[in-house]
Amino acid sequence: MLGIPIVVLESRAAIIRRYGSPLVVEDVELIDPDADEVVVKIEASGVCHSDLSLARGYYPDIPIPIVPGHEGAGVVVDVGEKVETVKKGDRVFTIWMPSCYNCEYCLSGRFHLCQNALKAIIGATLPSGKLKVRDKQGGLIHHFTSTAALSSYMVLHEKNLQKLTVDIPLDKVAILGCAVLTGVGAVLNTAKVREGSSVAVIGLGGVGMNIVQGARLAGAEKIIAIDLYDSKLEWAAKFGATHFINASKEDPVEAVRKITGDGVDYSFEAAGSVKAMELAYRLARRGGIITIVGVERGGVEIRIPALDLHMNEKTIKGCYYGSSSPRLDSLKYLRLYKAGKLLLDELVTKTYRLEEINEVFKDMEEGRIIRGVVTPS
Numbered sequence: 001m002l003g004i005p006i007v008v009l010e011s012r013a014a015i016i017r018r019y020g021s022p023l024v025v026e027d028v029e030l031i032d033p034d035a036d037e038v039v040v041k042i043e044a045s046g047v048c049h050s051d052l053s054l055a056r057g058y059y060p061d062i063p064i065p066i067v068p069g070h071e072g073a074g075v076v077v078d079v080g081e082k083v084e085t086v087k088k089g090d091r092v093f094t095i096w097m098p099s100c101y102n103c104e105y106c107l108s109g110r111f112h113l114c115q116n117a118l119k120a121i122i123g124a125t126l127p128s129g130k131l132k133v134r135d136k137q138g139g140l141i142h143h144f145t146s147t148a149a150l151s152s153y154m155v156l157h158e159k160n161l162q163k164l165t166v167d168i169p170l171d172k173v174a175i176l177g178c179a180v181l182t183g184v185g186a187v188l189n190t191a192k193v194r195e196g197s198s199v200a201v202i203g204l205g206g207v208g209m210n211i212v213q214g215a216r217l218a219g220a221e222k223i224i225a226i227d228l229y230d231s232k233l234e235w236a237a238k239f240g241a242t243h244f245i246n247a248s249k250e251d252p253v254e255a256v257r258k259i260t261g262d263g264v265d266y267s268f269e270a271a272g273s274v275k276a277m278e279l280a281y282r283l284a285r286r287g288g289i290i291t292i293v294g295v296e297r298g299g300v301e302i303r304i305p306a307l308d309l310h311m312n313e314k315t316i317k318g319c320y321y322g323s324s325s326p327r328l329d330s331l332k333y334l335r336l337y338k339a340g341k342l343l344l345d346e347l348v349t350k351t352y353r354l355e356e357i358n359e360v361f362k363d364m365e366e367g368r369i370i371r372g373v374v375t376p377s
């Protein structure tokens with residue numbers, strides 16, 4: 001219970017009620033926050049490809065009904081009595097990994113692999129195991145990745161929030177919590193791209209564009225952007241891509257060989273498809289590192305030529321949340337943004353109202369936007 005009564009309990013949220021069906025936007029009620037929880041007025045919420053995949057039914061084990069969204073930014077309107085890291089009026093953005101700082105993974109500094117956070121993410125609850133949203137009929141609704149940011153107000157654990165210490169518009173910072181941490185982190189933390197190396201990036205959504213700019217920050221010499229849409233290839237130039245391949249018009253393996261001779265030092269898959277993952281393997285040169293960042297549906301397998309893996313000593317890496325230390329890395333990225341080295345403003349290509357959530361998904365599927373941001377309030 002809170003020391004002071006909270007003022008706002010009513011909210012309006014986008015809800016997945018059935019996998020494969022359009023989302024609905026409904027008035028909902030928030031349940032009083034626990035002592036370590038916070039009420040946030042969400043001013044902006046980025047829409048990630050994982051939200052789309054969830055709605056399409058790619059993760060059928062995640063319980064529904066559920067509020068998606070995990071790139072939220074807003075203002076703290078109330079805090080539980082034990083909350084220490086934020087206070088009323090603070091500007092915050094969401095981190096979708098409520099690391100416990102106590103499990104074996106956290107104690108070894110791998111906060112993105114926290115096993116307790118994973119339990120909450122799989123169960124689609126807050127870290128306490130509780131749900132804090134209910135519909136007008138009294139039915140409880142789940143939180144995607146412990147967050148549920150596609151809502152005008154939300155109850156969140158303080159571990160899911162990072163206080164903003166720099167002056168930056170909330171609709172620009174929202175995407176830091178997933179797209180930037182994942183994409184730039186894949187380059188700097190997972191693959192550890194070396195200066196002067198060659199990089200190929202397949203799939204130029206919010207995450208892919210951040211892989212491109214991560215490669216630029218790492219000092220890669222050749223950054224090859226690969227997508228099916230010319231418009232996205234043109235955008236990739238702004239983020240640092242040096243070469244461009246439209247995979248619907250030319251064979252990317254041949255095109256990459258023409259640019260590099262024998263393939264790239266680092267290939268990244270950010271399209272979320274088996275085909276792109278297998279392509280990423282083929283684009284890597286002898287001794288190359290392949291990083292799989294995209295999310296495929298559960299149960300799908302990729303095929304890798306076993307002898308080639310051995311003879312060419314390639315390394316395939318999975319990448320979860322950019323192998324990030326989310327708090328530390330996000331503060332670093334904000335400093336880089338202020339220094340003009342990390343682009344955020346250019347990533348948000350369109351803003352939408354909450355009622356337009358299904359249009360955001362359509363625009364994503366048809367390659368019209370890098371990142372769409374919903375302003376729910």
Ligand SMILES: [Zn+2]
Pocket residue numbers: 048049050051070178179
């Ligand atoms: Zn995401």
Ligand SMILES: [Zn+2]
Pocket residue numbers: 099100101102103104105106107113114115116117
């Ligand atoms: Zn942990």
